[in-house]
Amino acid sequence: MVKIAVIDYGMGNLRSVSKALEKVSPEAKVMITSDSAAIDSADKVVLPGVGAIKDCLAEIDRLSLREVILNAAANKPFLGICLGMQALLNSSEECGGRECLGVIPGQVVRFGAQLNCDETGEHLKVPHMGWNRVVHAQPHPLWNGIESDSRFYFVHSYHAQTDSAQHSFGKTTYGIGFSAAIGRENIFAVQFHPEKSQNNGLQLLENFINWKI
Amino acid sequence: MALAKRIIPCLDVDAGRVVKGVKFVDIRDAGDPVEIAKRYDEQGADEITFLDITATSGERDTMVNVVEQVANQVFIPLTVGGGIRKVEDIRRMLNAGADKVGINSAAVFNPQFVAEAADKFGSQCIVVAIDAKKVSGEGESPRWEIFTHGGRKPTGLDAIEWAVKMEGLGAGEILLTSMDRDGTKSGFDLELNSRISKSVNIPLIASGGVGNLDHLVDGIKIGKADAVLAASIFHFGEYTVQQAKAHMQKHGIEVRIDER
Numbered sequence: 001m002v003k004i005a006v007i008d009y010g011m012g013n014l015r016s017v018s019k020a021l022e023k024v025s026p027e028a029k030v031m032i033t034s035d036s037a038a039i040d041s042a043d044k045v046v047l048p049g050v051g052a053i054k055d056c057l058a059e060i061d062r063l064s065l066r067e068v069i070l071n072a073a074a075n076k077p078f079l080g081i082c083l084g085m086q087a088l089l090n091s092s093e094e095c096g097g098r099e100c101l102g103v104i105p106g107q108v109v110r111f112g113a114q115l116n117c118d119e120t121g122e123h124l125k126v127p128h129m130g131w132n133r134v135v136h137a138q139p140h141p142l143w144n145g146i147e148s149d150s151r152f153y154f155v156h157s158y159h160a161q162t163d164s165a166q167h168s169f170g171k172t173t174y175g176i177g178f179s180a181a182i183g184r185e186n187i188f189a190v191q192f193h194p195e196k197s198q199n200n201g202l203q204l205l206e207n208f209i210n211w212k213i
Numbered sequence: 214m215a216l217a218k219r220i221i222p223c224l225d226v227d228a229g230r231v232v233k234g235v236k237f238v239d240i241r242d243a244g245d246p247v248e249i250a251k252r253y254d255e256q257g258a259d260e261i262t263f264l265d266i267t268a269t270s271g272e273r274d275t276m277v278n279v280v281e282q283v284a285n286q287v288f289i290p291l292t293v294g295g296g297i298r299k300v301e302d303i304r305r306m307l308n309a310g311a312d313k314v315g316i317n318s319a320a321v322f323n324p325q326f327v328a329e330a331a332d333k334f335g336s337q338c339i340v341v342a343i344d345a346k347k348v349s350g351e352g353e354s355p356r357w358e359i360f361t362h363g364g365r366k367p368t369g370l371d372a373i374e375w376a377v378k379m380e381g382l383g384a385g386e387i388l389l390t391s392m393d394r395d396g397t398k399s400g401f402d403l404e405l406n407s408r409i410s411k412s413v414n415i416p417l418i419a420s421g422g423v424g425n426l427d428h429l430v431d432g433i434k435i436g437k438a439d440a441v442l443a444a445s446i447f448h449f450g451e452y453t454v455q456q457a458k459a460h461m462q463k464h465g466i467e468v469r470i471d472e473r
Contacts, residue, residue, distance in 0.1 A: 013307065013312060015284070015308060015309075015310055016284065016288075016310060016312065019284060019285055019288075019310065020288055023285075023288070050334075050335050050337055050338065051334065051335035051337075052335060113414075124216075125413075125414050125415055125416050125439065126414060126415075127336065127337060127385055127415065127416070128216065129337070129385070129386065129416050129439070130216050130217055130218075130219050130259065130416070130439070130440070131216070131217045131219070131259055131469040132215050132216045132217070133215045151217065151469045153289070153290060155290075155337040155385075156337070157336075172215070173215050174215070174216060193290075195288060196288060196289055196290050196312060197288070197289075198254070198288050198289050198471070199471060201288060202288060
């Protein structure tokens with residue numbers, strides 16, 4: 001029985017994430033937890049999150065979770081979602097600039113104020129909210145059964161820029177192109193919400209459960 | 214433009230049942246919220262909104278149960294509005310499985326509540342719901358005012374100024390209902406929608422008055438809405454969400470159609 005820890009640091013829709021994991025893998029043991037020992041004992045770790053990066057990092061430190069997260073990110077199948085993805089990069093522009101966990105080289109930057117659609121000239125609003133397409137930048141086991149250019153549900157005002165193309169696995173266009181999926185070795189992290197992206201999202205979570213590294 | 218315009222079926226829930234009225238009166242029973250939500254999910258709805266219309270008179274627990282049951286089976290964004298007045302109300306709904314909450318009257322009585330909620334839970338989950346009615350007469354420059362209590366109480370607040378203020382306080386989205394049109398099946402108030410959409414930089418959901426699929430197209434193209442919300446055209450089986458999306462796509466609007 002695979003044990004999955006969904007890290008609880010007070011940031012957002014943990015129940016949605018755990019319900020979606022239970023849906024695709026009824027036999028998995030899904031724990032919503034902030035307990036270091038439980039996270040250490042898990043086979044796989046999910047770092048979810050919505051909200052602001054300063055609260056995210058402050059809560060991670062207040063609960064003394066930084067070390068256990070870095071440990072898991074170093075050797076277990078690890079899935080970051082939304083803010084949980086942004087936290088993996090080196091730094092974020094949000095909240096006046098914050099150092100993040102530095103697991104994947106790159107930055108988190110805000111969508112520009114004057115964001116326009118290339119084709120229509122339409123002014124694009126921020127947050128980027130709704131169903132957008134993700135083009136596979138590289139093959140990955142978590143894309144199994146998901147066509148390139150499929151739609152996922154996004155809601156965010158900041159986006160990832162990886163330093164190197166080797167860490168980008170999915171690209172989305174919203175006025176500009178950005179990395180919607182990033183990763184390295186045992187880590188995969190997505191800007192969109194697989195737990196809210198219906199069939200495609202559930203497929204990605206199922207792939208995560210089946211992912212062997 | 215790859216971001217799809219959204220179709221959001223709305224379920225007005227009264228004591229655990231979906232109902233739909235005309236101009237907030239004459240309520241008809243439309244079924245079980247969990248069954249209806251599942252049906253819309255299967256039809257490809259992009260989100261689902263619940264409006265708890267019993268909320269102001271108590272009875273919140275029923276809604277929490279409904280949200281919990283739906284969230285166990287439906288994996289698209291869920292919004293819950295109606296009677297959201299305290300931080301604790303928001304936390305309860307999010308814990309039950311909602312992704313966003315709609316704040317309506319409480320924002321009018323205490324605008325700082327929107328700021329507090331956005332700070333605590335993030336703007337992405339704070340939808341400010343605006344109920345507006347046209348108050349200018351024939352020949353006057355158009356003006357819309359915010360109403361509360363299901364459209365009964367005028368507030369003196371200008372709808373466009375209010376939307377801008379709500380964005381400034383941290384709203385992540387505006388749900389705009391035209392009280393003149395709600396339940397009439399005569400289409401959205403397109404002028405009101407386009408004015409608000411151009412005045413704010415956050416997404417706008419158009420609501421109130423959808424009677425046919427052309428109304429949805431107009432809401433996006435003329436009303437400049439980012440999403441369209443409708444209830445009765447879907448509840449009573451006149452149209453499916455697929456039909457609505459196919460119609461919008463035919464008119465050049467980008468929509469999410471599951472390829473599988």
